[in-house]
Amino acid sequence: MSTTTSASSRIAVGFLVLAASAASAWAAGGHAPYGFGTTPTESELAAFTSPLPDGRGLPAGSGTVAQGDALYKGQCASCHGDKLQGGIGDRLIGGRGTLVNDNPAKAPIKTVESYWPYATTLFDYIKRAMPQNMPGSLNDDQVYALCAYILSEAKIVPADSSMDAKALAAVKMPNRDGFIPDHRPEKFPPVAKSPHQMLGFAGPLK
């Protein structure tokens, strides 16, 4: 019994010596940089567009309401409707004044006109995700033109407008101040004791 123990101790000691001699091969945790990856080229990064609400990141280019009108008919109307009233795609205009509502039977109407807080978002979304069957196919001038047209139909900018980086960032959307920070976790009011709300079945609990 004791022989076995001392034999295994010797093995353990030998192993520790080996481990210590190899320690320099083991990396310490939390080590950076590892040196993996490469540096992207400017043209690789130029392929991405993500504007901020203050207009940083918006590309050069411009487009008018009239140009957007023509583009809309060919590129957008089949999903969003010829009057921007919605279809397969979202309704884009209307709905102002419907957001303040506590009537469970009546739905608020959330559109670019009534709900979207920033016009830069319109450029961003059309540019990368629209039209749905051919995303990324519109050039920057065309996207500016579509922004101008939609904002004009929403009566946010005049019908003779032209949009570019500066003009788009300067647009004040009707619901610009309509958002508040997350207030959760909430402090709930006590559970109502009576009467119970009972929906979906006939009688009270027997």
Added chain:
Amino acid sequence: MRERRMPAEKSGPQDSVADMLREAEDRALVADRSDPHSPYHPGANATPGGRRRFMFGSLAVAGAVASLPGLARAKGSLGSEEHDVPADATKVPGYPLADESYGTRSQFETEVRVRFKTATPLSSWTFTPLQGSLGIVTPSGLHFERSHGGTAVIDPSKHNLFVHGMVRSPKKFSMKDIKRFPSMSRTMFIECSGNGLTEWSKPTMKTVQGTHGLTSTSEWTGVPLRTILEEAGVKPGAKWLLAEGGDAAAMTRSIPMEKALKDCFLAYGQNGEAIRPEQGYPLRLMVPGFEGNVHIKWLRRIEVSDAPFMTREETSKYTDLMPSGKAVQFSFEMEAKSVITSPSGEMTLDGPGFYEITGLAWSGRGAVRRVDVSADGGKTWRQAALQGPVMPICHTRFRLPWQWDGKEAILQSRCVDSTGYVQPTLGQVIAMRGLNGPIGSIYHLNAIQSWLVATDGKVSNVHYY
């Protein structure tokens, strides 16, 4: 193979969404009720064990009917291979082991994700069948889906992750690079913030798949986002980052830098293998405890910034409109929630006697500390047993034995998380947030669910608070 068809979404007002979801579920239930393997088949017991008993019974009958050739043919289910069914599997050899294979489930298992047939299947969602869920892990093929431009097909050898913006050295990482970094695994849930959106003003969906099926749990493996950000070197003043998908929607969300450095990670593994295409293959951003849509799939780019980008998804979509007309923005955390998965809506209890009440609880703010179960609509509560190990931000299975006396009962579960937060009643949620339209503020409904057990054993979705 069963086909499940759901009615097309009409371009109508918001209140028709709930109606259309209900119609879709009704159609699926017609198929389920005629399927002897479904928990919704009349005569099937509400418990998984009972369901299996029934299944074996039906097989015995099938075997007897097909006694002449000694074989019966079971209808193959999705995700299975169909094999001849012998009357007695001890009397004939089974099918041979293949030299190479990728396993499938039994041909008798029929649970499927069900898609709500939005106008286009490119921007749509599917529900996990929680009614038959066992333990805490969701099979990868049943993990709920929510995609905004279809499922992207990406060759990992050509996929890159770009990290740029307010960083000292912009980076381009191949998948091979990503996998060289020290790895980590975490078992956690992802829940769509729209889970249960039909249930605000009246009980709408009939099954737990419809009311709660937009939550799933997997073991995810990848690399901490902090490691990637440190490799690029975040500049002082950076407060947010944009995560962008490489799909047709180029889905984008802004994430607070504090969260990114705390516990976010980039997953390339799911349940022991590569992440599934519909979950973001080859790379997905994981944001533990935050609403599902920020877990950007097919991740191709991270841009570091001093401000949020105010993308479409964080302004016009995933914001919670209150009756005041103001909308809550960046409502990220998924709060404590639970649901009884069995017995649940549309199941039928097979007479008085013993039933195990079981379900799932979870919280985006921490671990589940306790789950209470009531059989009398919340008048009295009893603490359920939790299946260990209980992990933070992870589905937690609870179980409680129950002796049903055959009288009308209302089953509820109530979760308490490690922050002390108690899952509210629907009445408490509505008193706090109001109802701006039939589906209220749409997102983040985490109220206690009620299932009515009628005297005939039929279980249905009700509101009781």
